Amino acid sequence: MKEIVIIGSGNLAESLAVAVAAAPELRLVQLFARNEARGREVAALAGIAWCGDAAQLARAELYLIAVSDRAVAEVAAQLPIPAGAAVAHTAGCVPLDVLPYERRAVFYPMQTFTRGRRVDFAEIPIFVEASTPALCDELEACARCLSRRVMRSDSARRARIHLAAVFACNFANHMYALGERIVRDAGLDFGVLKPLIMETARKACDAPSPSDVQTGPAVRGDLATQQRHLDLLGGDENLQEIYKLISKEIWETSRKI
Numbered sequence: 357m358k359e360i361v362i363i364g365s366g367n368l369a370e371s372l373a374v375a376v377a378a379a380p381e382l383r384l385v386q387l388f389a390r391n392e393a394r395g396r397e398v399a400a401l402a403g404i405a406w407c408g409d410a411a412q413l414a415r416a417e418l419y420l421i422a423v424s425d426r427a428v429a430e431v432a433a434q435l436p437i438p439a440g441a442a443v444a445h446t447a448g449c450v451p452l453d454v455l456p457y458e459r460r461a462v463f464y465p466m467q468t469f470t471r472g473r474r475v476d477f478a479e480i481p482i483f484v485e486a487s488t489p490a491l492c493d494e495l496e497a498c499a500r501c502l503s504r505r506v507m508r509s510d511s512a513r514r515a516r517i518h519l520a521a522v523f524a525c526n527f528a529n530h531m532y533a534l535g536e537r538i539v540r541d542a543g544l545d546f547g548v549l550k551p552l553i554m555e556t557a558r559k560a561c562d563a564p565s566p567s568d569v570q571t572g573p574a575v576r577g578d579l580a581t582q583q584r585h586l587d588l589l590g591g592d593e594n595l596q597e598i599y600k601l602i603s604k605e606i607w608e609t610s611r612k613i
Contacts, residue, residue, distance in 0.1 A: 365389035448518030
């Protein structure tokens with residue numbers, strides 16, 4: 357599968373379109389998106405044509421549906437896919453069977469994507485699944501044109517991988533935002549936390565397990581410090597609850613190691 361149409365105009369669609377367009381072994385034929393302004397913008401970044409009319413959908417060997425999880429089934433049902441073509445969605449927690457096509461598949465790049473921010477697809481794990489072993493072989497070969505880290509995964513395993521990604525990325529980023537709020541209340545800006553965040557990430561990546569390098573009052577069982585922190589959060593019951601739950605989890609996990 358060399359000829360590809362990307363369907364969508366969100367953050368993942370943008371990064372995927374740019375990566376496919378730059379891959380010598382692949383050919384990005386078209387970007388299909390209902391949002392004309394954004395669709396034209398993404399298509400221009402990839403140097404290909406935009407289409408917003410399903411009747412003008414280009415012929416290709418592979419159609420990659422890069423839309424929000426909740427829109428995958430609806431979008432897939434409306435596409436006039438040519439006979440014999442393969443259709444894959446890119447969602448982490450959507451089953452393979454939502455696609456109403458014989459040659460259906462999943463092409464899930466596990467990464468956080470942001471508009472206007474370039475990523476190195478060669479380092480991104482891509483998890484593939486398909487309706488037949490032969491199609492999975494084809495999809496894996498296609499994925500290897502973009503990434504050195506391609507793995508096969510059924511829908512149940514991929515859902516757990518996506519869950520892990522939410523904890524490691526989305527929840528971790530929200531912790532950064534909460535830290536920013538607290539340091540701003542102390543008259544400082546987010547920059548004061550950046551060296552700490554960078555070292556924490558490097559240390560976790562360098563260690564056999566992040567649990568091996570856990571630090572802080574919770575892992576030490578320092579209840580006095582924890583209580584002082586809870587007192588400082590006295591005006592915010594939600595943050596107090598988050599602090600207590602995470603501290604309890606860190607302590608109990610560290611006791612099992």
